Amino acid sequence: MNAYSLARQFLLPALLYAAMFAAMFAATSAHAAAPVALRDYTRTTWTARDGAPTEVQQMAQTSDGMLWLSTSTALYRFDGVGFHVYTMPPGAEEMKAIVELRARPDGELWMADEVGGLYMLRAGRVYNRSPPGHAATVQGIAFDPDGSVWAAMTSGLHRFDGRAWRRYDAFEGGPEGGAWSVLADQYGQIWTNNGKGLFLLDRASGTFRRILATTTESSLIASPDGKLWLAGKNVLVAVPMPPQQIPLPRPEYANRASSRSQAQFDRDGNLWSLQCGPGLCYLPRAAENSVRGKIDLKGAEHLSQPWQLSSLAVNSVLEDREGNVWLATQNGLDRFRSNKVLAMPIPGERGDFSMASDTEGNVWVAEPNASVAWRLGLDGPPVADRSEPFHLVANDRDGALLLAGRGALVRRYRGTETRLPLPAGRDGKPTEVPLFGILDDGKVLWIASAEIGLMGYVDGKWKPRNAFHFPPKVFVSAYGGRPGTLWLGCGDGSVVYYDEGKLTTYDGTAVGMFTAVLPGPEMVVAGIKGLAVMRDGRFHLLHADVPEVLRGVSGLAVAPNGDRWLNGGRGIVQVRAADWRAAVTHPERPLRYRLIGPQDGYPGSAMVANRLRSIFTSPDGQMWFMASGGIVRLDPAAVPRNSVPPEVRVAAVTVGSATYPAEGTVRLPPGSPNFQVAFVAPSLVRADGVRFQYRLAGVDADWQDGGSRRTARYTNVPPGSYRFAVRAINEDAVAGTAQADMLIDVAPALAQTWWFRAAIALLLAGALYALYRYRLHRALARTAEKLHVRMAERERIARTLHDTFLQSVQAVMLRVQAMAMELPAGSAARRKLETILDQVDRTLDEGRDQVHELRSGPDIVQAVRMAGEALQAAHSTTRFMLVIADEQRKLQAQTGEEATEICLEAIRNAYQHAGATQVKVRIAFGETNLWIQVADNGRGMTELDIRERLEDGHWGMLGMRERAARIGATLAITSKPGAGTTIELTVPRRLAYPESEVGKLLS
Incomplete structure (x- = not known):
């Protein structure tokens, strides 16, 4: 491989990465303008009492922010809140005690156990990547830019190319015997060392060459500027770099990929060493202050007392992506966070x-x-x-x-x-x-x-x-803004503006006992109950989500950019200029702020005992705060800020005692309307400062503010499919780059299924119909019984009239007739008696007719026809029509009588009041009911007219409705102005016809 190929494969990617890293490093190191002493770190300890594991050996942080811990017995994960034992997935080979951890930037975690087994964890699955016949202990892991993996083992140096392992023997320039450590630097070079020397891989020949001869046990580490160091006991020695290389900084992920058992440089160049005796040694800006390529630990701060650490037996050190430094000890964990x-x-x-x-x-x-x-x-x-x-x-x-x-x-x-x-x-x-x-x-x-x-x-x-001319009992005071003026806070709760003896008083009781009067662009007063600002001549109390933040304020400073800085009972409060203006305009709304409290190194609460101003801004812009535990300094233009966005993910859904992992769509069993969703967002700076917002689509109309809670609880959720989403914001208001989503299917219980509800609806409808039929049958039976009683009474009256009265009249008439026969024919007396007898005879006939009607009921058709013809004769311009549908049937006596009267009343009204040219009557003797309709084409009426006539009883309408009610009939009256009037009477079958007729209809 030629020089050009080497540069293209390793140097060019490194330069590109360096450009990104330089911007990040400039931002994260702004706070490190001056060396930082150990007192300016906050140490937090986790031991078994806090749920932490013991005998923690190695640490690594994966790309999701999770901190992994290996112990003698198990592998743990820590998200800043709790420690969780990692359980191997089903079917995975069981590992022995983990002795080495290393995380890859792509999210993989490589693990080595005590018998030389090497495993890779990726996306929840564990893959065995152990060398064949592994019996040696892994002492270091490095990732080559070409994708291969290097392992420093007690048996030598090994390389895995994705398919097979290869051991580099001494004849290939590899370290003879075991390898103590291995490192891939920012140039893509592979380094290793042991007791015989420090070796560098020559990629052109594929062999190692010795750079330094070493005899003492040491480990390779890198400082932020990219220099390599051999860290040994009490001293670090710089590794000479090839002169042709362009200086590049250390890769950003290097420190969190794996903890070191000897020493570690943090991002600001401070050295954390475990090689100076029991405990920890700390040397600020060690690499910058090295002498002739050596760093001596003699001048380092040494934590060597049992109360200074969870244990003086420190096994390894790691710096996470947020800048915290972690110590793995025999008794737990220690975290050092820069204040x-x-x-x-x-x-x-x-x-x-x-x-x-x-x-x-x-x-x-x-x-x-x-x-x-x-x-x-x-x-x-x-x-x-x-x-x-x-x-x-x-x-x-x-x-x-x-x-x-x-x-x-x-x-x-x-x-x-x-x-x-x-x-x-x-x-x-x-x-x-x-x-x-x-x-x-x-x-x-x-x-x-x-x-x-x-x-x-x-x-x-x-x-x-x-x-x-001074007011009494002055508690606090401040310059009034122009010569001769003061602002004074008095014991009675009044705020007084003193102007060379002239006093103007305001009510400041809302803040309680004064802790400060704070003039500025706005007049502010502070007390043990809160902070108030003057607007329109009155003091208005400001509000915060945590009220204690604005209580006990004893100092206020305005930065050049308009931000307000307060010194209060919970620490330093920063309020952006826009947020301050919004609070002054709308004091009833919660004030948005940023708190720098005890977890950030602030010692206690604001000093109030001496009633002096507790914030001081020096000419160089630095702010000094006087607190109950001392004085602290802050540069408002360069306040350290956690710029790492939290990465949130959904962990599980819990229903009762059952937990369902968040893998794909979570399907809840039937009858699960109440459940809770657990989510995590690893944050190793301030886990309690991470805020969550979540939403269950279809249930929540908008994002819900969950605060720092890592669970969302839902109750009475109907069956269906829902999408749950959650997002996180860290303690410095940096939001996560993406939200976590998950589908949740809530299965319906038996009573919530559509077919069950349909069956219940059908059963209910059937029950209601059966009840209706039952009640109708009962009503018809009661009406029939009443009609039967009435008919029986009518028949009794008819019999009585026939057997007594009519017979007696007949007997009297016969006797009178006999007397008349004895009189001479043609005599006046006989003619009178015969006339009387004729009248009596007609009366008897009428009586017999009435008795017959009592027994059988009236003939409605005949009565209507006769009435209509009579009315038509009297009103020649109004035509009468009668239409009979079906075969005429016999009616029950009372039904026939009442129906006839209703029909006749309707006909009379039509002729007398409607001004109609036609009156039409329809009578239908139907199988299910008796139906009578009287319709005219007269002037008609409005709905209001109908209601008034029913209420007033005009035109016999009220009587018609009462008659209809007496026989269980329905009476309907419809009319429209100019369109005539229609009256309909409907009588159910059982109420209209005698039992003999009903039987015929049913047969």
Whole structure:
């Protein structure tokens, strides 16, 4: 292979990668402008008490962000929240204790066990890639850019090309005996070493050549600038690189691919070594500060006490993709995370600090109990000023540094120093009392102490409080913005604007006891209940999702870009300029913010005890924060930010005690309306800071905010197919590049199937119809029984009339007739008696007819015909028509009587009120009912007219409806103006016809 081929295969890809890496490295190393001490890392420990495994040997981080841990007994995964034992998939060969782990950038994880077995985990499947007859221990794994895999084993160096393994023997330049480590550098070169030397693969010849002779046990590691080092005990030696190579940085994934058992350089060049005795050694910027190609660990910080680590027996070290450094120990895990703020180690008994700057740009701090002022710098320890005891520092309106010393205020301004004696005591000498407050309003210099109270220096004299029109019980104060003005927070909850004796009062009780008054572009007051901003002459309380974030604020600073920085009870709060404006405009809405708290190195909570401003911005733009646990520094223009987007995936769906892995479409069993979906998004910086949003299409109308919970619970979900989606956002508001999706099929229970519901509907309909038939039968039976009773009563009356009254009348008539026969023929008396007898005879005939009608009921057809003909004769312009359908049947007596009366009433109404030219009557003796219709073509009526006539009883309509009700019939009246009126009467069969007729119809 010629030089051009080598450059094309290895160097050009490396250069392309270097361009991407350079941008990333520039961003991630901005915080590392100065060496970072171990105190500026936050250490977190996981032991068995936290669910962590013990005897952790090796670590690796795969591309999904998961941290893998090998122990003497099992393989574990850690997502930042919990530890999970990895279970081999069914059918996979069981591995022994894992002694080596290495992750590939494409997501593969290679694992070596203690008997030389080598395995590859990819997409949930495990593949055996062990060398034949493997009995040696794997001590290192490297991935060649050509796709092959190298393994440093106690039996030598081996290479796997995807099909077979090959061992490099000594005659091929390979290391004689075993290989201690193997490394693929950023140039695509393969390095290995053992006790005989350091070897480099010559790709042209396919053999190794020795670069260095070594005798001590060491391991190959790379620094961020791409240099290679042999890490041995207490010393690291640089590996000479070929002079023709273009310097390239170390591959970005190198540190997280596998942990190191000797040492590791982090992304900022700090060295973490396990080769200096028990525990850990840390050397900032080690590679940059090497001497003649060597790094000596003698000057390193050493954590060698049992309380400093989970165990002093540290097995390996790894840096993850988010910049955390992990130690695998015999007792668990330790994580070192670089703080977002840098601590300033200042001695002090209580930490009631005050802060100011001088005209040269130096920052000064004083602590009353130590009586020392310190000058702070970005590098190096604070420098104490012991010229005299100073217990308080401040600035005047000209920017001069004021130091409260023994009996005087020392003013330092542009290299000159003057002294202003404090107020004289009873002996006429300046009072030597400690001050707890100094404030210059441009006209009056104010001081306060427990002994002399509040005093002001004006016109060359100290004046007591009563010389000024000052409100009582002032808790906090601040410069008012122009000479002679102050903002004051008082004990009664009022906020007072002091303007050379003129007082303007505002209500500030909403924030509770004051912790600060904070003038600026907006007037802000802070207290133990929260933060309020003035708008339209009133203070409005701001709101946050975590109320404690805005409580106990004692400092506020405005950055050049308009961002607000607060120092409060939970730490440092950053509010973007746009978010601050939105909160001021709409204080009822939650304030959006970014919190830098104890997990980021902030020591405790904001200092409030001394009621002094707890944020100070130095001339170089650095911000200094005074906290209950000390002073920290932050560069607002370069706050470390976790730029790694969280990668979320759905883990499983749980129904009751059953768990279904998220593989393809998850099908839940019938009757599973309640379930929960578990998801993970590995984050090794702040797992509790990752926020999730999820949505179940068809159930959730919009994304649901799940906070930091890693489960979504659903209840009463109907059967069907649903798509579940989840997305994640890290603690610095960096959203994941993609959301995780999964299909969930909820099978219907028996009672939820369509055919079951259809069967239930049919059964219900059948039951309702049967009930209807039953109730109809009962109603018809009751009506028939009533009609039978009435007919029986009519027959009894008919018999009584026939057998008693009519017979008696007949007997009387016979006797009268006999008397008439005795009278002379042609006599007047006989003629009168014969006339009377004729009348009585006709009366008897009528009586017999009535008795007959009582027994059999009226003839409706005859009655209607007679009535119609009579009315037509009286109204010659109105034609009458009668149509009889079917064979006329005998009607039940009451039905016939009531139906006849209804029909006759309708005919009379048509002739008398409709103004019709035709009245047509249809009578149908149907098999199912008796149907009568009376229709005219008269003027008609509206619906309102019909309702009014029914309510008022006009034209006999109410009577017709009552008659219809009495025989169980239906009466319908329809009419339209100009279209005539139609009256229909429908009588069910069982109510219309006698039982004999019904029997005939049914037969």
